[in-house]
Amino acid sequence: MIVDRLGRRFRNLRVSLTAACNYACTYCVPDGKRLLKAQNELPANELLKAVKLLQQATGIDKVRITGGEPLVTPKFDEFLLGVMDLPLSDVSLTTNGQLLMKKKDVIRESGLRRINISLDTLNPLRFKQIARGGDLETVLQGLDAMLELGLKVKINMVPVRSQNINDVVPMLDYCLERGIELRFIELMRMGHLLHSSGFANDFVSMEALLDVIGSKYEFERTDAPYDSTAVRYQIPEAGVFGVIANESEPFCKACTRLRLASDGFLYGCLSSSNKHDIGSLLELPSHRLLPKLQGILVQALGDKKLAFEGEVTVMKLIGG
Numbered sequence: 396m397i398v399d400r401l402g403r404r405f406r407n408l409r410v411s412l413t414a415a416c417n418y419a420c421t422y423c424v425p426d427g428k429r430l431l432k433a434q435n436e437l438p439a440n441e442l443l444k445a446v447k448l449l450q451q452a453t454g455i456d457k458v459r460i461t462g463g464e465p466l467v468t469p470k471f472d473e474f475l476l477g478v479m480d481l482p483l484s485d486v487s488l489t490t491n492g493q494l495l496m497k498k499k500d501v502i503r504e505s506g507l508r509r510i511n512i513s514l515d516t517l518n519p520l521r522f523k524q525i526a527r528g529g530d531l532e533t534v535l536q537g538l539d540a541m542l543e544l545g546l547k548v549k550i551n552m553v554p555v556r557s558q559n560i561n562d563v564v565p566m567l568d569y570c571l572e573r574g575i576e577l578r579f580i581e582l583m584r585m586g587h588l589l590h591s592s593g594f595a596n597d598f599v600s601m602e603a604l605l606d607v608i609g610s611k612y613e614f615e616r617t618d619a620p621y622d623s624t625a626v627r628y629q630i631p632e633a634g635v636f637g638v639i640a641n642e643s644e645p646f647c648k649a650c651t652r653l654r655l656a657s658d659g660f661l662y663g664c665l666s667s668s669n670k671h672d673i674g675s676l677l678e679l680p681s682h683r684l685l686p687k688l689q690g691i692l693v694q695a696l697g698d699k700k701l702a703f704e705g706e707v708t709v710m711k712l713i714g715g
C-alpha cells in the first residue's frame with residue numbers, strides 16, 4: 396500500500412465524467428467562459444477500466460461521480476451502472492440536480508444510495524444570477540424525486556458574501572424540514588478566484604457563517620468520520636449541518652482523496668496543478684501497466700499539500 400509520512404493514502408476516488416457543465420456558476424468559471432468538455436475525454440468503458448485498476452493498485456474503496464456536470468454526458472448511465480457493479484464500500488454522486496428527473500430511472504435501476512446536490516439559494520432570481528444556467532424549480536423537483544427513491548440526500552451550498560449570505564438560514568430551514576444534511580463549502584481560491592481582488596470580500600469564514608446561523612439556531616459540534624472533509628454541528632432536536640472549512644480548518648493532513656479527470660489524468664491534490672496521465676496506459680498488459688501505475692500513484696501522493704494554497708485550475712476540470 397502506498398502511504399506518505401503523515402499516514403495519508405488514497406481511499407476515495409473522485410471521477411469527473413466530463414468537464415462540461417450546464418451551469419456557469421460565478422465562483423467556478425469566469426465571465427464569458429462557456430461550458431466546454433476537456434479535450435480527449437475518455438469514454439465510459441475506459442473510465443471504468445481506470446477505476447478498476449486504481450482499485451487494484453491503491454485499495455480505494457469509495458468512488459464519487461462528479462464533473463463538470465456528470466448528468467450532461469451520455470456516458471453517465473453506462474458509468475453509473477458499471478461502477479455500481481464493482482466491489483466498493485460506497486458510491487456517491489455530486490450533481491447540480493438540473494437533470495435528475497431525466498436520470499431518475501437509471502438511478503433507481505443502479506441502486507445508488509447517496510447523492511449530493513449543489514444548490515446555493517432557494518430564490519429563483521438569485522439562482523439565475525449565481526448558476527447562470529438552469530432553473531430552480533427543476534432542481535427542487537429532482538431533489539424530491541431522489542428523496543422519494545429513498546436516497547440519502549445532502550445539499551452543498553457555497554456561501555458568497557455579495558450573493559447569497561441572506562440565503563444561509565432559509566437554506567438551513569429547508570434542509571432541516573426535510574431531514575437533509577446541508578453542507579456549507581467555504582469559497583476556495585480556485586481558477587479565476589486565485590488572483591481575484593473580490594475574493595477576500597466574498598469569502599465567508601466558518602466563524603462568520605456560524606454567527607449567521609446562530610442568529611436563529613443553537614448548535615454544538617458533533618462527530619465526523621476521520622477523513623471527512625466536513626466539520627459537523629448538531630442542532631438539538633432538529634438535525635445536523637456541516638461546514639467544509641477548507642480555509643478555516645484545513646483537512647489536508649488527513650486527506651485520502653484522489654481525482655481522475657475526464658481526460659484520463661490523475662490529480663493527487665486539489666491545490667496542485669501536477670497531473671499524471673493514466674489514460675494512455677490503459678491498453679498496456681497488466682504486468683506492465685500496474686508497476687507504472689504504482690509509480691504514478693507515488694508521485695500523485697507526493698503532490699498532496701499540508702494546507703490549501705489556492706490553485707489556478709478550475710474546479711470543474713479536476714472534478715469538485
Ligand code: SAM
Pocket residue numbers: 416422423461462463464465489490491511512513551552553580581582583584585588710711714715
Ligand atoms: N456539477 C456538479 C455540482 O454542481 O455539484 C459537480 C461539480 S462542481 C465543480 C462540485 C462542487 O464544487 C459544487 O458544489 C460547487 O458549488 C463547488 N465549487 C466550484 N467552485 C468552487 C469554489 N471556487 N469554491 C468552493 N466550491 C466550489
